[in-house]
Amino acid sequence: MGKIPPSFRSAIANPNLRNPSSLFRPQPHHFPNKHQQPRKPSKQQQKPSSLPLFKSPNLEDAKKLFNSIANSSSDPRFPNSLLHSYAKLATTPSDSIKFFNHITKTLPSFSPDRSTFHILLSHASNNSNLLSPIHQTLNLMLAAGITPDTATADVAVRSLCSAGRLDHAVELIKEFASKHCPPDTYTFNFLVKHLCKSSTITTVYAFIDEMREKFDVKPDLVTYTILIDNVCNGKNLNLREAMRLVSVLHEEGFKLDCFVYNTIMKGYCVLSRGSEAIEVYNKMKEEGVEPDLVTYNTLIFGLSKSGRVTEARKLLRVMAEKGYFPDEVTYTSLMNGLCRKGDALGALALLGEMEAKGCSPNACTYNTLLHGLCKARLVEKAVKFYQVIRASGLKLDTASYGTFVRALCRDGRIAEAYEVFDYAVESKSLTDVAAYSTLESTLKWLRKAKEQGLAI
Amino acid sequence: MLPQRMKKAITDNPKKLANLIDLVNLPSTLREFVGQSQISRLGCFKCIWSYIKTNNLQDQNNKNVVNCDEKLKSILLGKPQVELAELPALIKMHFPKEPK
Numbered sequence: 001m002g003k004i005p006p007s008f009r010s011a012i013a014n015p016n017l018r019n020p021s022s023l024f025r026p027q028p029h030h031f032p033n034k035h036q037q038p039r040k041p042s043k044q045q046q047k048p049s050s051l052p053l054f055k056s057p058n059l060e061d062a063k064k065l066f067n068s069i070a071n072s073s074s075d076p077r078f079p080n081s082l083l084h085s086y087a088k089l090a091t092t093p094s095d096s097i098k099f100f101n102h103i104t105k106t107l108p109s110f111s112p113d114r115s116t117f118h119i120l121l122s123h124a125s126n127n128s129n130l131l132s133p134i135h136q137t138l139n140l141m142l143a144a145g146i147t148p149d150t151a152t153a154d155v156a157v158r159s160l161c162s163a164g165r166l167d168h169a170v171e172l173i174k175e176f177a178s179k180h181c182p183p184d185t186y187t188f189n190f191l192v193k194h195l196c197k198s199s200t201i202t203t204v205y206a207f208i209d210e211m212r213e214k215f216d217v218k219p220d221l222v223t224y225t226i227l228i229d230n231v232c233n234g235k236n237l238n239l240r241e242a243m244r245l246v247s248v249l250h251e252e253g254f255k256l257d258c259f260v261y262n263t264i265m266k267g268y269c270v271l272s273r274g275s276e277a278i279e280v281y282n283k284m285k286e287e288g289v290e291p292d293l294v295t296y297n298t299l300i301f302g303l304s305k306s307g308r309v310t311e312a313r314k315l316l317r318v319m320a321e322k323g324y325f326p327d328e329v330t331y332t333s334l335m336n337g338l339c340r341k342g343d344a345l346g347a348l349a350l351l352g353e354m355e356a357k358g359c360s361p362n363a364c365t366y367n368t369l370l371h372g373l374c375k376a377r378l379v380e381k382a383v384k385f386y387q388v389i390r391a392s393g394l395k396l397d398t399a400s401y402g403t404f405v406r407a408l409c410r411d412g413r414i415a416e417a418y419e420v421f422d423y424a425v426e427s428k429s430l431t432d433v434a435a436y437s438t439l440e441s442t443l444k445w446l447r448k449a450k451e452q453g454l455a456i
Numbered sequence: 457m458l459p460q461r462m463k464k465a466i467t468d469n470p471k472k473l474a475n476l477i478d479l480v481n482l483p484s485t486l487r488e489f490v491g492q493s494q495i496s497r498l499g500c501f502k503c504i505w506s507y508i509k510t511n512n513l514q515d516q517n518n519k520n521v522v523n524c525d526e527k528l529k530s531i532l533l534g535k536p537q538v539e540l541a542e543l544p545a546l547i548k549m550h551f552p553k554e555p556k
Contacts (some may be wrong), residue, residue, distance in 0.1 A: 409541070412520065413520070414519075414520040414539070414540040414541045415514060415519035415520050415540055416519075418505065418540055432498055432502070433473065433476055433477060433498060436476070436498050436501060437473075437476065439544070440544040443541050443542075443543075443544055443545070444544075444545070446541060447541065447542070447545070
């Protein structure tokens with residue numbers, strides 16, 4: 001689709017505003033040449049309600065505009081879409097509620113339904129730090145004779161979570177459970193997942209226990225998978241806790257599924273504990289759980305990481321027999337393993353094999369190879385490879401940028417290192433600060449090494 | 457997002473990052489060059505590097521060497537030729553560590 005400069009775009013949108021009826025004209029059936037059409041009309045074709053109808057968050061302006069077009073459509077969903085587009089813009093949720101009240105007053109024929117209130121709820125946590133807009137909406141809802149249900153809870157909790165107000169979300173879900181209805185598993189698991197990201201695991205356990213005791217909301221297999229995933233992740237990796245959770249799962253009578261196994265396997269792989277990962281894989285087969293693509297990818301990643309590339313390669317055959325085609329993740333993991341062993345040329349050969357099979361490499365693949373080539377001191381090849389990355393406009397990652405800059409400087413190709421710095425900043429691969437501090441410290445290291453007469 | 461190691465470096469030593477991005481009042485020589493009275497060390501580096509590029513000051517035979525023009529000489533210790541490798545160190549001299 002052709003790009004239109006922003007100034008021109010508003011020029012197209014403005015006549016629509018002054019002549020609102022044109023918004024709701026019968027839609028053209030087709031565009032003979034879509035590429036030459038300006039953006040607006042084709043958008044209108046797809047979704048008439050998502051036009052930026054309201055231009056300012058000012059409530060009075062919105063009311064005036066509403067009055068002028070209120071009767072232009074008899075579609076019962078029309079007021080809802082207007083409410084939706086204003087609520088997106090409104091500075092505070094109370095403005096949206098006022099606008100809603102205005103609609104009900106001016107359009108007596110309009111009877112708000114569940115979705116109307118869900119629209120209000122989904123925007124009730126924009127630019128506000130209070131729960132009161134949500135309470136207000138819920139009261140309005142009850143007054144209209146609609147009881148809040150699990151979907152209502154879900155909308156409210158999701159909007160609070162996306163605004164980063166987890167404490168409020170927890171408060172609200174408890175209140176909901178005691179007043180209206182307990183949350184369904186989707187809402188519950190969604191909240192648990194968000195809590196895991198920002199709070200300590202004990203807080204999450206306390207929340208789950210409280211929900212179980214007070215409102216009889218039981219954690220399910222998905223909840224446990226989220227918890228295991230959380231303890232298997234990055235900085236707070238705690239495999240003992242993961243194993244404890246698995247035993248709890250057994251006690252509660254859950255049968256472990258592919259996702260749980262994959263998650264546990266990931267935990268072992270991150271720690272480069274290939275043998276344990278294989279054990280998990282064997283256990284899976286014993287229990288009759290069919291491994292999927294993620295299982296194989298995780299396993300190949302883990303084996304490559306712990307230096308067992310030959311076994312990883314064998315797995316490639318196994319997965320092909322089972323009908324899973326290795327994807328770019330599989331190949332990149334293998335290349336990573338080869339590069340770790342110093343066999344950068346083997347990794348490069350794998351790139352050819354991969355492309356021959358019709359699997360296109362991604363940025364991560366290129367970065368892995370660049371990193372590997374530099375580590376193997378094949379600077380000439382690395383430079384050629386970097387040209388490919390540059391030509392395709394791919395981003396560099398921190399590790400390969402650092403290694404490449406170091407390799408160039410070691411080779412006395414400072415100007416090229418500067419050029420890589422420019423590319424990293426220009427392509428927004430790294431922040432300016434990160435890119436510059438790497439360059440600066442590399443040059444400092446180079447000078448020191450020279451002063452000490454070290455061979456570089 | 458900042459990379460993991462960078463994040464650690466910042467939390468370990470916030471001053472290290474601060475002296476890279478904090479605005480500093482410039483001495484008169486540098487002020488003339490960048491056309492601003494305040495700049496960060498990072499900003500100053502970018503400014504000088506882009507000046508080198510736009511004026512084609514890199515030596516044709518050896519790109520690692522910069523042939524300074526008068527303007528550049530005035531801020532880089534009056535050297536007629538500067539190696540790219542020592543550029544960050546030279547720039548750092550204009551940004552002395554603040555006394556404790």
